[in-house]
Amino acid sequence: MLRILIALCLTIVATTARAEIDIIEVTSEGGINAWVVEEPSIPFVAMEIRFRGGANLDLLGKRGATNLMMGLLEEGSGEMSAQDFQTAREALAASYSFRASDDLVSISAQFLTENKPEALALLRQALVDPTFDQDALDRVRAQVLSAIASDAKDPNTIAGATFDAAAFGDHPYGTAIDGTIESVNALTREDMFDAHRNALARDRLYVSVVGDVTAAQVGPMLDELLGALPAEGAPLPEDVPFGLEGGITVVDYDTPQSVALFGHGGMKRDDEDFFAAFIVNHVLGAGGFESRLMTEVREKRGLTYGIGTALVPKFHAEMMIGRVASSNETIAEAIEVTRNEWRRMAEEGMTAEELEFAKTYLTGEYPLRFDGNSEIAKIMVGMQMIDLPPSYVTDRNDFIDAVTLEDINRVAAELLRPEDLHFVVVGKPEGLTSTN
Amino acid sequence: MTRLLAALAIMTSAFAAQAEEVTTYTLDNGMEVVVIEDNRAPVVVHMVWYKVGSADEPVGASGVAHYLEHLLFKGTDILAPGEFSETVAANGGSDNAFTSYDYTAYFQRVASDRLELMMQMESNRMNNLQISAGDIETERQVVLEERNQRTENNPNALANEQFRAAQFQNHRYGVPIIGWKHEMEELSLQDALDFYDLYYSPNNAILVVAGDVDPEEVLALARTYYGVIPAEPHLPERVRPEEPPQRAERRITYVDPRVSQPYLIRSYLAPERDPGAQEEAAALVYLAELLGGSSFTSDLGRALQFDAQTAVYTNASYSGSALDDTTFSFAIVPADGVTLSEAEAAMDQVIADFMTAEIDPARMESIRTQLRASEIYALDDVSGLARRYGAALTQGLTVEDVQAWPDILQAVTVEDIKSVAEKVFNRDQAVTGWVVASQEEAR
Numbered sequence: 001m002l003r004i005l006i007a008l009c010l011t012i013v014a015t016t017a018r019a020e021i022d023i024i025e026v027t028s029e030g031g032i033n034a035w036v037v038e039e040p041s042i043p044f045v046a047m048e049i050r051f052r053g054g055a056n057l058d059l060l061g062k063r064g065a066t067n068l069m070m071g072l073l074e075e076g077s078g079e080m081s082a083q084d085f086q087t088a089r090e091a092l093a094a095s096y097s098f099r100a101s102d103d104l105v106s107i108s109a110q111f112l113t114e115n116k117p118e119a120l121a122l123l124r125q126a127l128v129d130p131t132f133d134q135d136a137l138d139r140v141r142a143q144v145l146s147a148i149a150s151d152a153k154d155p156n157t158i159a160g161a162t163f164d165a166a167a168f169g170d171h172p173y174g175t176a177i178d179g180t181i182e183s184v185n186a187l188t189r190e191d192m193f194d195a196h197r198n199a200l201a202r203d204r205l206y207v208s209v210v211g212d213v214t215a216a217q218v219g220p221m222l223d224e225l226l227g228a229l230p231a232e233g234a235p236l237p238e239d240v241p242f243g244l245e246g247g248i249t250v251v252d253y254d255t256p257q258s259v260a261l262f263g264h265g266g267m268k269r270d271d272e273d274f275f276a277a278f279i280v281n282h283v284l285g286a287g288g289f290e291s292r293l294m295t296e297v298r299e300k301r302g303l304t305y306g307i308g309t310a311l312v313p314k315f316h317a318e319m320m321i322g323r324v325a326s327s328n329e330t331i332a333e334a335i336e337v338t339r340n341e342w343r344r345m346a347e348e349g350m351t352a353e354e355l356e357f358a359k360t361y362l363t364g365e366y367p368l369r370f371d372g373n374s375e376i377a378k379i380m381v382g383m384q385m386i387d388l389p390p391s392y393v394t395d396r397n398d399f400i401d402a403v404t405l406e407d408i409n410r411v412a413a414e415l416l417r418p419e420d421l422h423f424v425v426v427g428k429p430e431g432l433t434s435t436n
Numbered sequence: 437m438t439r440l441l442a443a444l445a446i447m448t449s450a451f452a453a454q455a456e457e458v459t460t461y462t463l464d465n466g467m468e469v470v471v472i473e474d475n476r477a478p479v480v481v482h483m484v485w486y487k488v489g490s491a492d493e494p495v496g497a498s499g500v501a502h503y504l505e506h507l508l509f510k511g512t513d514i515l516a517p518g519e520f521s522e523t524v525a526a527n528g529g530s531d532n533a534f535t536s537y538d539y540t541a542y543f544q545r546v547a548s549d550r551l552e553l554m555m556q557m558e559s560n561r562m563n564n565l566q567i568s569a570g571d572i573e574t575e576r577q578v579v580l581e582e583r584n585q586r587t588e589n590n591p592n593a594l595a596n597e598q599f600r601a602a603q604f605q606n607h608r609y610g611v612p613i614i615g616w617k618h619e620m621e622e623l624s625l626q627d628a629l630d631f632y633d634l635y636y637s638p639n640n641a642i643l644v645v646a647g648d649v650d651p652e653e654v655l656a657l658a659r660t661y662y663g664v665i666p667a668e669p670h671l672p673e674r675v676r677p678e679e680p681p682q683r684a685e686r687r688i689t690y691v692d693p694r695v696s697q698p699y700l701i702r703s704y705l706a707p708e709r710d711p712g713a714q715e716e717a718a719a720l721v722y723l724a725e726l727l728g729g730s731s732f733t734s735d736l737g738r739a740l741q742f743d744a745q746t747a748v749y750t751n752a753s754y755s756g757s758a759l760d761d762t763t764f765s766f767a768i769v770p771a772d773g774v775t776l777s778e779a780e781a782a783m784d785q786v787i788a789d790f791m792t793a794e795i796d797p798a799r800m801e802s803i804r805t806q807l808r809a810s811e812i813y814a815l816d817d818v819s820g821l822a823r824r825y826g827a828a829l830t831q832g833l834t835v836e837d838v839q840a841w842p843d844i845l846q847a848v849t850v851e852d853i854k855s856v857a858e859k860v861f862n863r864d865q866a867v868t869g870w871v872v873a874s875q876e877e878a879r
Contacts, residue, residue: 041476042815083742086732090802093809112809139741142771146748150696155589255694257584288530289509289521299518302577305585325585357526364528364547371477371647372816 021370023380023390028219030227034207035380035390036215039373043113045211046373048381049226052204052315054104055177056237059198062191063172064179068137068144069195070100075136078125082136085126094119096126102177103315104385105199110374113212120225127200128228132192141184148178155253155426156323159261162251163244163321163424167263171240173317201233202226208380210373239316242266246420247435248335258331258427262338263321264420269313269386276403276411277311283358284345284416285309285322290361292345296337297324303334320415332431339418346416349409363397456821459651460835463658465667466639470825470835471654472646474818480647481819482554483543484562485826487642488635490615491537491608491676491759497627499615502535503579504628508542509533510571512564517571520557527553537609538759539830545819548648552657559661562636565629572625580621583614591692595701595871602686603703603867607679607760637668642829646822676760679705686867695873699749700776702783703765705865709756709841711833717756718844719852720764720860725803726853727790728752728766733799736766739786745771746782759831764860775879776870787861795850807845 024036055066074089074096075082089096094111107127111119151157161176168174178184205226209218242265267277285293286309293307309322326334350358370376370393383392425432461469490501511517524531529546544554587593597612604610614620643662645654682705709717728751731737736750749769755762770779814820828838872878 039476042812044809044812044816046816083732083738086730087802090730090733090806091798093806095813110813112812139745142745142748145772146697146769153694153696255589257581257589259589287525289518290525295518298578300574302574303581305578305582325589326581327584361525361528365530368477368479368528368545368547371479371818374816 021376021393023393024215025390026215026218028223030223032202032205032207032219032222032226033384034209034218034222035384036208036213036218037210037373037376037380038214039210039376040212042373043212044373045111045113045116045209045213046377047109047210048208048377049107049109050206050381050385051105051200051233052103052206052385053199053233053236055100055102056172056316057195057198057234058172058177058179059191059194061183062187062195063175063183064144064177065187065191065195066105066199067100067177067179068140068184068187069132069192069199070098070105071140071144072132072136072192073098073126073130075140076131076133078129078131080125081133085122088122092119092122094122096123098126100177100199102173108374108378116213120221124225124228127226130192130196132189132196134189137187137189137192141187144178144184145181148176148181148184151176151178155255155259156261158251158253159259159424159426162249162426163261163263163422166249166422166424167242167244167319168240168317169243171316172237173240173314197230198234201230203232205229206381206384208377208384210377210380237316242317242319244422246417247422248432249422249424250429250432250434251424251426252428253426255427256328257325258328258425258429259323259325260331260335260423260425261321261323262335262421262423263319264417264422266311266313266318266320267415268318273407273411273414274313275399276407277415279355279358279362279400279403280345280350280408280412280415281309281311281320282362283350283354284341286311287358287361290357292341293322293338296341297334301333301337303330303337307334307338328428329430331425331427331429335423335425335432339421342416342421343418345412346418347413349405349412352405355403355405355408359400359403362400366397456815458825458835458839461655461658463638463663465663465665467658467662467665468642468829469655469658470642470644470829471649471651472644472818472821472825473649473651474646475648478548478648479545479818480548480551480645480649481543481545481822482551482558483541483644483646483822483826484558485539485541485642485644485830486635487539487640487674487830488631489536489538489540489830490611490613492635492674493608493611493631496619497623497631498611499579499613499620500623500627500631501540502614503576503620503623504631505533505535505540505542506575506579507567507571507628508561508565510565510567510575512561513566514560514564515557517568520561523553523557529554535613537613539827541826541830543822551645551649551654552661555657555661559665562638562641562662562665565632567625567628569625572628576620576623579614580617583617583620586614587612588617591690591694592871594692595690595695595869598688598690599701599703599867599869602688602869603705603763604679606677608676609758609760634668634670634672637671638662638665639667640671642826644822644826646818674759679761682865685863687869688867689870689872689878691872691875691878693873695871697769698776698870698872698877699767699769700780700783700871701765701767701869702780703763703867704860704862705761706754706764706860707756708758708760708762708831709828709833709837711837714756714837714841714844715848715852716856716859718841718848719856720754720756721807721845722800722803722848722853723857723860724752724754724764726795726799727786729803733802735786735790736768736783739789740768740779740782744782746774746779747771750783757827757831776872776877777879780868791854791857791861795853797850800850804846807842811842
């Protein structure tokens with residue numbers, strides 16, 4: 001029996017737009033939860049599946065296993081070789097993507113109404129019955145090794161790897177999910193089966209389905225698709241403190257423009273001050289052309305093409321980070337201006353006008369996000385992963401509007417710590433040296 | 437008065453279950469209007485496309501089209517520098533712009549009830565730009581940093597720049613959109629304003645509005661805001677220097693220590709989609725899919741990645757979206773221990789085999805199905821549909837051509853593909869590029 005728990009017609013209200021969306025919460029007979037939006041106007045279905053854990057679950061000495069395993073799901077399953085599988089998928093005009101990231105693995109699927117049963121059966125085979133053939137393993141391993149070689153010469157990736165290693169050390173966040181040349185070369189078929197069993201389990205599963213499908217169809221569909229996966233996966237990792245102190249690390253690399261990645265510790269997504277921090281970040285560096293950092297570093301001084309910041313609440317650590325790129329001759333000035341803006345926001349906060357302006361943008365922009373089956377499916381699965389209820393879509397703008405200037409200025413002073421900012425700079429920056 | 441060309445919802449394809457609802461008009465001053473209705477979300481995308489891009493720039497002023505695009509955010513007679521984007525943001529929307537070889541386009545994405553304000557501002561900056569000397573200097577630094585970020589810091593982008601310069605020796609497709617660095621450094625306010633005064637006019641522009649709107653209301657607004665701008669009487673006919681016949685193969689080797697692993701590119705001059713004549717372009721879409729669309733099922737993928745471990749990556753690509761002749765290209769990243777010569781020979785063998793072998797009907801059917809499905813998936817992204825029309829109309833195609841394209845793709849036969857392959861795969865009209873970290877790898 002299919003049990004439909006809640007069917008909500010949610011209206012997102014902003015001063016500029018109202019968007020209506022009917023989210024139906026479904027629990028299948030087999031106990032799989034999903035959020036569904038019925039949208040029959042285009043004859044296709046978009047589905048998003050997430051499993052918490054991701055590459056964090058790599059076993060000791062097996063770095064890169066989860067990433068390689070996800071890359072192999074489309075490379076042979078059931079009775080089909082990689083080429084058989086892709087031939088069948090192409091004939092159905094279905095698209096599947098299988099990706100690993102540090103906190104989760106994700107599966108995105110799109111398929112036509114007319115091919116629904118066949119497209120789901122093929123996806124089921126990839127998810128529950130992968131073969132991890134040795135020749136496929138070797139072929140995809142070569143592709144991963146090629147990506148690792150590219151990363152080793154990419155200034156942005158070098159900056160990211162240096163920053164993560166210094167901030168998170170031995171925790172999985174401290175190393176790239178691709179693994180190293182040594183670890184990837186050592187991975188075996190058995191490691192793939194282990195990684196699959198550990199990562200794709202029903203105790204950490206989140207699903208959303210949007211499109212030409214009814215809520216009543218979704219329960220049985222998901223039991224068939226995912227019911228054969230193990231009930232429990234591997235334990236999730238511990239939380240890790242952000243371990244990088246203020247300073248500068250220069251990584252010498254012969255390229256004309258230096259790239260800088262910078263940051264310090266951040267704030268948890270469920271912190272009661274999160275919305276205040278979210279607005280602080282928006283005004284400082286995430287609000288595109290209107291942010292203070294874009295104004296000061298790009299518009300007034302022409303030091304960069306782009307600078308941006310982000311509040312990053314991962315599942316096991318929090319940080320507030322940013323990126324900027326500027327010529328080797330000017331990166332030092334770009335960094336100085338950035339640090340000054342960080343300090344100005346921490347010490348003086350923002351004005352009532354800036355807060356009002358940010359609120360208008362953030363509340364007005366929110367309903368515009370729900371503009372397509374694929375977009376809605378991605379938003380809904382993301383909400384589930386951080387424990388938000390469907391009603392969040394209607395309440396979210398109220399949370400933004402409820403933030404006061406006092407909240408903002410108190411949170412800015414706590415969140416932004418200019419002396420704690422660590423800049424990793426890759427290039428040949430003039431006038432900058434590593435601090436320790 | 438506005439001349440009503442067509443105002444009806446058109447079923448674009450006999451195969452597709454449905455199609456986008458498109459309404460078109462032409463204003464009296466020559467500005468074309470395209471409205472795409474999608475009422476699923478209260479959102480509208482408002483775009484103005486100018487039929488001018490980097491390939492229309494005067495010699496010696498490369499980068500001016502893109503530089504001008506940046507300067508359009510720097511103020512008009514009634515908008516202060518930055519006020520345009522600030523107003524869009526204050527209304528919960530976002531805005532940006534982009535420049536290509538054939539077009540320059542400006543867009544905003546906002547709640548649909550803010551459309552009028554967007555038109556008011558966008559129509560104002562079509563004719564009333566006012567820029568200070570200080571903004572000129574600062575913004576030139578910004579575009580130079582953009583070039584640093586996109587190109588100077590990226591060996592693959594530098595290689596690609598050299599490659600296009602070798603492919604197009606007379607046509608401006610051989611000059612980078614962002615400009616050559618030494619010319620960008622010399623761009624003046626006058627360069628930008630000359631370009632602006634001539635090309636930014638309603639008879640050189642297309643308005644595309646897509647989303648939760650009523651076409652009649654959009655037309656009324658378009659008349660009010662864009663319809664009153666006078667046409668540019670001196671707008672030149674869009675004639676560009678043509679590429680002379682290429683009679684000899686060209687080869688380049690680009691060496692940069694930042695290259696992580698050697699790879700090769702081969703490209704051939706190829707026809708683009710032409711108004712009323714898109715059949716060759718449609719056949720080339722299939723040719724790219726058959727030869728290198730999927731690493732699992734294409735000829736190159738099967739031969740170089742499955743039957744033998746010659747490559748870690750293979751690809752064939754073709755885009756018919758261009759005003760003038762375009763390219764059909766291949767890219768191969770050899771497997772560890774395989775030289776570029778060996779990989780190139782393997783690639784050429786696949787091309788030669790393709791020319792003599794029969795095309796598998798099952799592969800044809802599969803590509804046909806995927807192209808048909810892609811039209812259905814495309815309906816989920818109304819911004820993408822807006823870009824499709826804007827790009828096509830600036831590249832010499834008509835609305836009818838855009839709507840005929842899915843059916844033309846469905847009608848491609850194996851004979852069409854073989855015949856266009858015979859025509860395009862001529863080594864005298866090809867450029868082959870090797871990209872390596874050191875001379876030793878170029879073997």
